[in-house]
Amino acid sequence: MTIVTDEHAFRGMVQPHLRELHVHCYRMLGSVDDADDLLQETLVAAWRGIDGFAGRSSLRTWLYRIATNLCLNAIRNGRRRPPIAPTPPFEPPEPTRAMDTPWLQPYPDAQEDPASHVVSQETMRLAFVAALQTLPPRQTAALLLGDVLGYSAAEVAEILDVRPTVVKGLLQRARASMTRTQPGPRATTEYDEEVARQFAEAFSRDDVDAVVALLSDDAWLTMPPATHEYLGRAAVDGFLRTSARWRDGRYLVLRPTTANGQPAFGCYLASGDTAEATGILVLTIEQGQVTGITRFLAPHLPQRFGLPAELSRSPRAGSW
Structure with missing residues (x-):
């Protein structure tokens, strides 16, 4: 495999994947601001590690591996935190309950490619993204990689560096949780x-x-x-x-x-x-x-x- 040493050539290689990688980071973290940061970290890590990319998997899969594991590290390190909650300028009524995912942000549709399966509407709806945030992080990653992006259990296992049997368990638990909390897919009319x-x-x-x-x-x-x-x-x-x-x-x-x-x-x-x-x-x-x-x-x-x-x-x- 030819080693890429030119930054311009590197950008040309990764450009076709930037949109879907940003969406992936958004789904993992629930925040478009955090997705910006993690996408940049992914590109820096990929540039620094390009010499070690031997072509054993596709470039796309290699980039997803970097992005997914950086997102998992960010969640483990407590970076998925909301900004400081604003102080109400008036005395609000007593809320019914506290929100589980206050770091959640919306994703602009203009940034999506409607023809791409990785940004399909039902997997971008706020309820779906919010529900992902309540799963254990590895379950979120397995569900996105396997059910949304279409990677096989063996490929997901390689990306997450776990055994395929572990992936099977992660997917079963994640699917069960999402089925309990999510309505069926629908389009805006x-x-x-x-x-x-x-x-x-x-x-x-x-x-x-x-x-x-x-x-x-x-x-x-x-x-x-x-x-x-x-x-x-x-x-x-x-x-x-x-x-x-x-x-x-x-x-x-x-x-x-x-x-x-x-x-x-x-x-x-x-x-x-x-x-x-x-x-x-x-x-x-x-x-x-x-x-x-x-x-x-x-x-x-x-x-x-x-x-x-x-x-x-x-x-x-x-x-x-």
Whole structure:
């Protein structure tokens, strides 16, 4: 095998795999920011170790081995931690429970290749990614490598440096856990988009009655990295009304986008003629009802979706 000694040639070799490696790191860690870091660490490790790559496996498999094991090390070393939870600017209602995965972040659909099986919609949905975070790390890795990426048990065993019988056990336990927690796969429909539009209009007007009318009975609201989770219409209703009272004349402006194959919006808090980014809101919609609202409280996230950090209202049109 020809040894690559030129950095430009190395980048040319790995370029076709960068998107899927980034998605893999995201699924492993649940955070797009952490996925950025781990992808860079993967490339550095691959560049430093290229002389030892003897071609016994494909370049893609070799890169996945590096990325997977770096992600596992990051999780073991406690790097998969959320940012410091924001202090609420008002006294919120008592939450129903604490969120299990406050480090969770949304993934911009624009970064995906819709034709690739490694970024298929059902394995990018927030509920799937969040459920992965609750598995023991090696189970997460085995499930992603075997069931999502299609590697054989022998290949997964080689990547994880374990026996194939160990992989079989990891997969069995991971599949059982995911089956208990995950609904069947589904795609976003035009009807979902209409529900999302109605939600955005009502949410921007602080019309809590109209928002709650779109919710299922068991709908939930989370706000990573805050750990508060509100379950059920009444709990969500109570939080939204408290939040609206605190804004006291200020209001939210939403800009449509998509995240994890789901309807989403960039969130901005308007005051006067400017509106500053506050994060990304992602909707989970099932059978014409909103079943989940995940409002990510991170002002930098809208820019990851190609949205501005600040909006200005047109004096002439009076619109954003």
